[in-house]
Amino acid sequence: MNLSPITQRRLAQFKANKRGFWSFWIFLTLLILCLGAEFIANDKPLLVGFDNALYTPVFNNYPETTFGGDFETEADYRDPYVQELINAEGWMVWPPIKFSYDTINYDLPQPAPSPPTIDNIFGTDDQGRDVAARVIYGFRISVLFGLILTLISSVIGITAGAFQGYYGGKLDLIMQRVIEVWSSLPSLYILIIFSAMFIPGFWTLLAILLLFSWVSLVDVVRAEFLRTRNFDYVKAANALGVSNLTIMRRHVLPNAMVATLTLMPFILTGSITALTSLDFLGLGLPPGSASLGEMLAQGKNNLQAPWLGITAFVSLALMLSLLTFIGEAVRDAFDPRKANL
């Protein structure tokens, strides 16, 4: 890959921030692991060898009759009867955690929420679901939600900021006032009202949060475009007859990307926190879905079961700290005055 010297310098600067650099790798590893959550925490075996044939329950549904059972419904591999059938003529490979986020463990030593055991390493929540499995799935949904929200709001924010900054004048004036009014609305209350009006799901929540999150990048990008549009090389491109859109994309946007990339990790943490707080208030993702916010709420309601609150807190704190550290390193990387290599 042919990197320009300026990019090479930024990479070196990013690596020079040891904390951020390691945070980046830890976060990336966690993210990749959580993307394959089905292979880490599931109530189905990864692989079943039965009667000289291989079955992959994670990907396919097999009726119980496949393994010599009685029902046409999907096999419940946690059922001792099914396990007995399979083990009689074959074998099963289980993931490290034998529960999915919505698997209810009926075999608990004491009423739910039950404390950590060998089966449920972080205990169970108040409905008997495994906390470890729920953290993994919850982490995945939080990060994915955050990433998608950041991406879409960045695209909208950059576009809006770009047009305002490049064209200036009346368009800029009107848009600025609209954004000022818009961002002074009490967003959390409006989010609560909206989530009461719509049936909350992943995409509806995304759309609702998007209403307010796109604003954050507009100012930075606008300022950068305002500054850059008077550069000589932009004037030269104008004199060459290059179209406005091309000038914006080719000559001005690269300048604005520095400010944008610096801000992005912090927008990501903001998005994750927003989702978590809605979940905590019970206005977020539909009941039953894995969510760190919901687990925090459970921890609050079950102070006698500290593993709930502590697990949720630690996983949230870890995720947000990692992202903040990465954000710091990114900021260092783009800081031209920083030269501690």
Place this chain on the structure above:
Amino acid sequence: MSKTAQKLLTVQNLSVDFKTPERVFHAVKDVSFNIAEGQTVALVGESGSGKSVSALSIMQLLPYPLASHSAKSSILFNGEELVGKKDDFMRHIRGSQIGMIFQEPMSALNPLHTIEKQIGEVLRLHQKMNDTQTSTRVKELLDMVQLPMMKQRLNAYPHELSGGQRQRVMIAMALANDPELLIADEPTTALDVTVQAEILELLEELQQELNMAMLMITHDLSIVEKFADHVCVMKDGELVEQDQTSKIFTTPNHIYSKRLLGALPKGKPQTPKSDAQNVMAGENIKVHFPTQKSFFGKVTKWVKAVDGIDIEIKIGHTLGVVGESGSGKSTLGYALLRLLNGQGNIIFDGQDISRFTRKQMTPLRSDIQIVFQDPFSALSPRMSVASIIGEGLKVHRPDLNTKGRDDLVVESLKNVHLDPDTRHRYPHEFSGGQRQRIAIARAMVLHPKFVVLDEPTSALDVSVQVEIIDLLRELQTKHNLAYLFISHDLRVIRAMAHDLIIMKQGKVVESGKAEDIFQNPQAEYTKTLLEAALNLKTQKAA
């Protein structure tokens, strides 16, 4: 000035190293020179040659310990070693025995302090004067720097003064404690030519009056020839030659001195056909910017950047536009290119383009091009040279494929005498002069008929200026181009322009054949300008 005068300052084997993250940078290498009492020594060199760093070492004002002197370095001032002295000691020297004038009078004065406070500060510090004494002395100093009208306005702030007035205040500050040595770091570079001459005259007068030694740092050889007794030529941190001014100017020894001295723009513009037709003409061009609006949005105050200018440019001819900063030269250029909207008619190639929309202008853009002053900001740092030059081709020559475009890029680089193999590099890998060549190639690849050259040589070192001017003349003859050449430098204009207009505050002061104006200027302003720039003498306005 007596030749036997005592040595005031002796600089011996001065070296300055700067530590950077990657390596140690030797800014000044083994420099030695002397300044006698009342003598003027000039440090001459191109940008980055270590002139200013040498001067700052005398004041011990470098960012120590990032900067360091070698063990052999020695600076003796009145017999006292200055290298390695603590700040406590240096504070008695700075401002009282050695005064300093900086290049940029706007940033060297504190914008929040009044004139009296700025000048008075050094007096209070070094001579422990009280308020009345300070005030008297400040008035005295203002008389000395020929700012008598400022005596009534001691409470004025720097932004209320003009550039020349600010530089005078700076000089007053530097002279407040009767220093024995005055260090002037490019004292006139940021000023307009007419003001430049006045400031230099003032410095010379004061120097003789106070019998003060002066170290003048400059890249402008005409200043040196007129004012300095002794010249030190610096290149890449080394002092390559030093001698009496007259000797250096008549018989320079070192090859670099010869190049520097031969670098003054010379030559004449080629004679084009006299019956050439107009390619570009402007009638009564006006560009006004609103500065103040009433409550209802009606504009109540305008800045008249260009105020009713008529021009004509013939094929193969160069029209020079001369004026001081803020006279509207560049604005005129942008208006002709329709990069700015103005009033009046602009006739290009027989059609009035002054009402054309952006879309209508696009096909004409390949015929009308521009080259900017600063080659560092005129090229996008994130694009390779090939894509910078090829950008216009993509718009205007959609018939070309990648190969065809590349061929034209190679050809245009050859035309500006650059190695075509360098086209995949990025602008920062090139020097200022090479970058300007790239910018010229970008304009020329489209085969324009008319090119606006907006101070194309002002940001370059003198020796490079000559090369660029030669190149521009060569291209003009080859392609029969019409130029609008904007500059404040009359020597460059003289080497380029066939016709000339002199601008002041958005209006034309004088226009005509360049030869006639240079030989026989009519307007008072033109006379002042010419004399200030070419002879460095000004007649005081009667």
